[in-house]
Amino acid sequence: MKQIGDATTPLEQALERAVVKAERFRDRPLRYAPVYGGISNSNFRVRLEDEPQEYFVKIPGAGTEMFIDRRAAFDASRKAAAAGLGPTVYDDLYDDGIEIHDFIADRRACTNSDLAREDTRLAAIGAYRKMHAIEALTLKKTVFDMIDEHVDQVAELGGWLPPDYTWLDRQYRLARSALEASGLDLTPCFNDPMPGNFMIGTDGSIMLIDYEYASMNDRCYDLGIWFGEMFFTPDQEAELIEAYFGEVRPEIVSRVTVHKALADVKWSLWSFVQQKVSALDFDYFKYGQWKLMRLRSIMNAPDWAMHLSRV
Template identity: 65%
Template sequence: MMMKPLGSATHVMEETIEQVIRDAPLFKGGEGMEYGPVSGGISNENWRVREISGPGDWFVKVPGNGTEMFVDRAAAFEASQKAAAAGLGPRVHDDLAARGVEINDFIPDRRASTHSDFADPVKCGAAIAAYRKMHALPALRLTKTVFDMIDEHARQAADLDAPRFRDEAWIMLNEKMAREALLASGLDLVPCFNDPMPGNFMVGEDGSIMLIDYEYASMNDRCYDLGIWFGEMFFTPEQELALIEEYFGEARPEIVSRVIVHKALADVKWALWSMVQLRVSRLDFDFYKYGMWKLMRFRQISGHPDWPLHLRRL
């Protein structure tokens, strides 16, 4: 990672993090500090800040342009605090929390996971243990189900005149059928992570896993948390059954269907999110391609002959 001393900014994002370093009491005005970008995120501007000749080492998240449209920073800070207290996440500092800037202790003894890590059943088991711990946290003040997320992004996309999906009517009809079926069955609301990008799973040398980045955390259905993770990792049906059994102790048909339906809904949510980001983000990322890729999987799941069966047995 290329680190730079304070005062050497060459573009607007570096100017932003330098101002954060000067303003945060934790960094004592910035004297003797250096910083460098942390890659992997697609929402915010992520940085490592370090004392040049001292032990201080921190991760700093500067809110990405437009993220205030769908991230409640106070709720994210609360979730980060509760996760840290449970040993699930790193220590979080409140220096600039009022400005939405998140500062965590950097955890150099852990590395961000990759998709290939979760080909290992042992690491999958560690992730399931992390999810159990997440779902057992004290209740979060923010309740935001996948339906709340979809409705929010749909409104924002319309307001921003973002690109519309070619088969939008068909997609939203299937979303509506899934919504009605899940709401009729009742939602199992627990503190959920809601953002299983591989880089948000930090793997220790002992194989244990910590979770970072709680900005999308909320009270939500626990099967959404599992479904979106399964989709992100491209697990096979056999792997999914094994993980459902690991989490619940059994893989009853109605649980399997509940996870599959949530997996499909997660793709609608993130596809809409991508269209919003396309209009507001200043990050160098192909949000349109990302959103279209998500919809490919939604079409695959909802177009499968078993889709009506999954909706019936929720």
């Protein structure tokens, strides 16, 4: 781990400039090291030499202000922490949009393999039920708001769109029309189920971290994006729907399936925005292509029209 003054990269310099401003770190000997795995921001583990608690510090990535409301992220982090679902968050650098929260060293980040196990899946769906029951968030942002935002940003930045975008947009409009006709079930949603955002303890319990994309959204979007991210089988999805709702009804399956496709629309467009603005070493174009392939597999399936009709 490095000390203040040892920075050799622009990201480390940004971290050092930030921590010396934070009240809990100012004028105290500390060490820091990068935490790898994020695809939007630069993350660091900070250790004060005179106390056992370590901290996680998130430096916002370039361009992320285009789609992340940092004040809303703080709001969601605080409310999740109050419910025992996330780590304690501190306000030292609130005005700079820099998050500081407890580093939960007694837990580790999940992998897809962890969430392929039934017990971990059920613990995670329990975490979702808890998330959806916390106090209402200040930010209302549905998947429709997210997609429309990214469409405008791609156009403004001169970003790439796939050759079949006209068809894709038509499917998005059909899905939006069907869901809006049936009514949105708004609840506090996590909206960002990368495996590494699920922190598992030795007892098998799950905490959630990283509430940057959290908002009031349709609960079936939260389930659909998670199911897609984990590549759950239809049987596994049915198991989780039953665990969450107490039953498996055709309209719930369809609603989750449609949201699964919409999540890939959102994140493919997000990737083409990031391709233009991010300074991180990550292949956003490849990431977006992968999302496009998966959403086409859902929208081109023979049962797509059926799912739209029964949401």
